[in-house]
Amino acid sequence: MMVQNNIYIDEILAQYFPAGSWVTCVGQSGANNTTRFVRVDDEQFVLRVYETHQEVDKVKYEHAILAALAEMPLPFSIPKPIRTRDGITIVRTRDGKIAGLFQYLDGVNPTLDELSEIQSYGRTAGLLSASLTHVQIQLRPAYRPYYEIESTHPSCSLQDVLSFCKNPPSEFAEQTKDLLVIYEQLTSFMEQVPTLRQLPHQLVHGDLNASNILVDEDGMVSAVLDFEFVTNDLRVMELAVCLSDFIQPSEEETITWAKILSLLSGYGQSLKLKEAEIEAVPVLIQLRSLDVFIHFLGRYLDQVSPIDIVKEYIQKCALRCNWITDNKNKLITFCVNNLLNA
Incomplete structure (x- = not known):
């Protein structure tokens, strides 16, 4: 409470x-x-x-x-x-x-509707990632990398999550189709973990979104907040977290792609990535959605979050996973054009 x-x-x-x-x-x-x-x-x-x-x-x-x-x-x-x-x-x-x-830091949380604001957000994400590369402290990170999805929530083993998705309780019966999508993506993701482990690692913020940044009156990012979940993870995971919130299947496609392009353009001004990292972006966006779903499922099982929130994130996760499946190649092309370290 x-x-x-x-x-x-x-x-x-x-x-x-x-x-x-x-x-x-x-x-x-x-x-x-x-x-x-x-x-x-x-x-x-x-x-x-x-x-x-x-x-x-x-x-x-x-x-x-x-x-x-x-x-x-x-x-x-x-x-x-x-x-x-x-x-x-x-x-x-x-x-x-x-x-x-x-x-106290001046600024307001952005809506991330204006393309110039989104570009500033992307540029900030790249700058933060480049800065975190140089941070050296003696303490050990408290959190595991995103791809160790079995560690997402202590109340949810991976097997528990898979069982929940395959045979949901009656109160989730109307979301059987969405839960099957999540089950299939979780199963597919686990097969890719050995490859992901080979990608460049560094410290990442891990939760960079509109609620954790502030912008000034011109819409430029003025502050980054909430470093609670900083850990050693895939460098490209930072970008995947930022991109995930722009995948809104209910939004007009041209608007979605304009926002994605603005974010990538800003990020690419600050940091370039390797080809293997870019190839991993789609699956890591799916991973972010899977992780958030498991987080709130665990909170629900712990009787901390209400059932409506879990249902909301089941729907969001399934929609984003399906969107990535349909748009993977186009997304990679956009990333290559803006981020590839030639």
């Missing part, structure tokens, strides 16, 4: 500031965390309470990545963890949840 109690929030903030010196308001909270905006005198901060785990090492790793990136001349802002009055960046709530405070 998300943190709602103001007294609870005040007890956290008291570890950073003198009692009663702040004003808080509710921030937009995602599926994984609770957010509060905090004002102290003329300064603004963002308080984040982690809701999906209570593992300090995961947050320490995230903060170490942010500290390393802060030393680089990035053309966009990243979150800056604030230290408590005791000099630490991680605190515990009364029931053991982990919380952290960050400097």
Whole structure:
């Protein structure tokens, strides 16, 4: 359950500031965390309470990545963890949840409808990927690569997911066809893992989407947020995650392809890829959708997410997997034209 109690929030903030010196308001909270905006005198901060785990090492790793990136001349802002009055960046709530405070960053989440905005997003993704190549820290990543899909959620072994898709419970009976698509794509994907393991690896953000970037009044990306899931993974996975949200089968085809081209154009200005990486883009977009579906299935089985969300992501996953199957060759051609490291 998300943190709602103001007294609870005040007890956290008291570890950073003198009692009663702040004003808080509710921030937009995602599926994984609770957010509060905090004002102290003329300064603004963002308080984040982690809701999906209570593992300090995961947050320490995230903060170490942010500290390393802060030393680089990035053309966009990243979150800056604030230290408590005791000099630490991680605190515990009364029931053991982990919380952290960050400097407020100006900007708004984009709609990613304007092509210039999308190009800036692509350029930022490439720049971030190029920067993460140079990050060296002593701590070990807390998360496994996307392609180790059996590790996506502790409540869902791969066999459990396959069984669910092949023989869904009665409450999912109307999605049997979509679940069969997912079953077939999961089975096919597992056969490709040995080849994927041979591709270039590096640190990736892993969840770069519209909710985790900010843009300025001109629509240019001004900040990248939420480094919670940074891990060592396929370099090209970053691009696949960005592309996945533009595959909206209900949208007019010409609009979809214009958005994809804008993203690839921006990304290619910052980073080029090898041919084998480009060939893997379609299957990795499918992997992103499969991963998100398994994530929310696990949350449903843990009684954290409602059934409607799982049903939504089953439909989205099947639609995107089918779209990729139908458009794989065209997508690869677009990638080659914009990203190939000649």
